[in-house]
Amino acid sequence: MSDGKKKTEATRLASSGRPHQRPSHPVTYPPERASTILFPTYEDFTATEREFFYGRFGTRTHRAFEASIADLEGAAxxxxxxxxxxxxTLCLLAFAEPGSHILVTDSAYDPVRGYCDRFLKRMRVETEYYDPHIAGGIAGLVRDNTAAILAESPGSLTFEIQDIPAIAAAAANAGVPLLVDNTWAASVYFKPLAHGATVSIQAATKYIGGHSDCLLGTIAVNDPSAERKIGNCLRQIGSNASADDVWLAHRGLRTLSARLPVHEANGIALANWLEAREEVVCVMHPALESHPDHALWQRDFTGATGLFGFELPPCSEVQLAAFCNALEHFGMGYSWGGFESLCIPVPVHKYRTVLPRPAPGSERGPLMRIHAGLESADDLILDLERAFAAFAAAG
Ligand SMILES: Cc1ncc(COP(=O)(O)O)c(C=O)c1O
Structure with missing residues (x-):
C-alpha cells in the first residue's frame, strides 16, 4: 500500500518520521545534539534556505519527531x-496581548491557572474561567478583546468531557483561536484539529514518552496565522526541547498504539471494580456509563486511556495514609502516562472557582487519581483490596 493515508494509525506511528537516508539509516533518528552547527563554506553559511543553522531551532532529531507528531495530529x-x-503557557503567550482577555476552562491543569493568575495578570491579560460544560454557550463569554480560548478534555482531576466541536464552532464564528490540551487522549483517541480546534497541545511527557523519563510538549497547528504567532513566540523566547528528550519521546511513540489499549483495558477494569465497592462515593471515568458526559465521550472519542478519578468516603488523614501506604504496585508520584500505575490524593478544592468543590472533611471524602499502568489488572485489584482493608482497619 503506497498511499500513506490508507495506512492504519498503528502503522504510521511505527513508521513515520524515519530518516530515509541512503544507503542505510537507524529506524528512529538518534539524539543529534548541537548548539553550533558548522557550514563548510561561506556560500553555505550565507545561503537563504538553511534547514539547520543553530541548535536552539532544532536538529534532525527534532524534525523527525515533529514529522511523526504532524502525522498523528493531522497538522501542517x-x-x-x-x-x-x-x-x-507559550501558546497562551503567543496569542495574548496586554489588555486582552482569555477564556480558560475551570478544569484546566492547575499550574496553567497559576500562570494565568500570576504571570499573565502581570502582563495585563485578564483570565476568565468557564464551566467545562459550557459548549456553544462560550459565545456569550467572548468579548471584543478575547485573544484565545483554552479547553482541556477530559478536564484535569475531575474528568469532564467538553463539547469541543461546539466550542470550536463558536470560537471560529468569533475569530478566536481555540487551544485544546489533548494529553489524556494522546491524540490517538481524540483529534482536536479534526474537531475544529486551532491548536492541539500535548504533554508528550505522558503517553507519548510512556516511560516516565522525559519531559516534552508538542504544539500542532494548521492555521498559518496561528502557526506564525506560535513560531515567533517560541523563537523570541528562546524555547528549545532537548534532543535527548525528543529522541526518548520518538522512541516511546513507536509503541504508543500497543500500550494504549492496555492502559484503556486496565483503567476500565479498575474503574468498574471501584464502582462496585460500597466505600467508593463515585468514579470519574468517561468510558463508564455512569459518567455524566459518557454520551459526549462516545460521540467524539475512539477510546479511553488509563487516567481517572474516584472519591473515597469522608475519612481521617490516618485512614487516607493507611490506604496509600498499603499500595504496593501503585506508586505515589506526580505525572502519569508511563508504564507504571500511580495513585495519589488530589486537592481539587484548591483549583476550582466556577464549580467550587468543598475540601475533604465531614461532607466530602478525598478525591483520588489513578493512572492504570501496564501491570496485570488482577494484581492491581488485589493491591486496591489491600488498601481498602487498611483503610477500614485505620477507621
Ligand atoms: C493535562 C496536562 N497537561 C499538561 C501537563 C504538563 O506536562 P509536563 O509535566 O510535561 O509539564 C500535565 C502534567 O501533569 C497534564 O496533566
Missing amino acids: HVYLTPSGLAAV
Missing part, C-alpha cells in the same frame, strides 16, 4: 517545547 506544523506546561 508542529512545535516542541521543554515540557507540556511550557506548550500550554
Whole structure:
C-alpha cells in the first residue's frame, strides 16, 4: 500500500518520521545534539534556505519527531517545547496581548491557572474561567478583546468531557483561536484539529514518552496565522526541547498504539471494580456509563486511556495514609502516562472557582487519581483490596 493515508494509525506511528537516508539509516533518528552547527563554506553559511543553522531551532532529531507528531495530529506544523506546561503557557503567550482577555476552562491543569493568575495578570491579560460544560454557550463569554480560548478534555482531576466541536464552532464564528490540551487522549483517541480546534497541545511527557523519563510538549497547528504567532513566540523566547528528550519521546511513540489499549483495558477494569465497592462515593471515568458526559465521550472519542478519578468516603488523614501506604504496585508520584500505575490524593478544592468543590472533611471524602499502568489488572485489584482493608482497619 503506497498511499500513506490508507495506512492504519498503528502503522504510521511505527513508521513515520524515519530518516530515509541512503544507503542505510537507524529506524528512529538518534539524539543529534548541537548548539553550533558548522557550514563548510561561506556560500553555505550565507545561503537563504538553511534547514539547520543553530541548535536552539532544532536538529534532525527534532524534525523527525515533529514529522511523526504532524502525522498523528493531522497538522501542517508542529512545535516542541521543554515540557507540556511550557506548550500550554507559550501558546497562551503567543496569542495574548496586554489588555486582552482569555477564556480558560475551570478544569484546566492547575499550574496553567497559576500562570494565568500570576504571570499573565502581570502582563495585563485578564483570565476568565468557564464551566467545562459550557459548549456553544462560550459565545456569550467572548468579548471584543478575547485573544484565545483554552479547553482541556477530559478536564484535569475531575474528568469532564467538553463539547469541543461546539466550542470550536463558536470560537471560529468569533475569530478566536481555540487551544485544546489533548494529553489524556494522546491524540490517538481524540483529534482536536479534526474537531475544529486551532491548536492541539500535548504533554508528550505522558503517553507519548510512556516511560516516565522525559519531559516534552508538542504544539500542532494548521492555521498559518496561528502557526506564525506560535513560531515567533517560541523563537523570541528562546524555547528549545532537548534532543535527548525528543529522541526518548520518538522512541516511546513507536509503541504508543500497543500500550494504549492496555492502559484503556486496565483503567476500565479498575474503574468498574471501584464502582462496585460500597466505600467508593463515585468514579470519574468517561468510558463508564455512569459518567455524566459518557454520551459526549462516545460521540467524539475512539477510546479511553488509563487516567481517572474516584472519591473515597469522608475519612481521617490516618485512614487516607493507611490506604496509600498499603499500595504496593501503585506508586505515589506526580505525572502519569508511563508504564507504571500511580495513585495519589488530589486537592481539587484548591483549583476550582466556577464549580467550587468543598475540601475533604465531614461532607466530602478525598478525591483520588489513578493512572492504570501496564501491570496485570488482577494484581492491581488485589493491591486496591489491600488498601481498602487498611483503610477500614485505620477507621
Ligand atoms: C493535562 C496536562 N497537561 C499538561 C501537563 C504538563 O506536562 P509536563 O509535566 O510535561 O509539564 C500535565 C502534567 O501533569 C497534564 O496533566
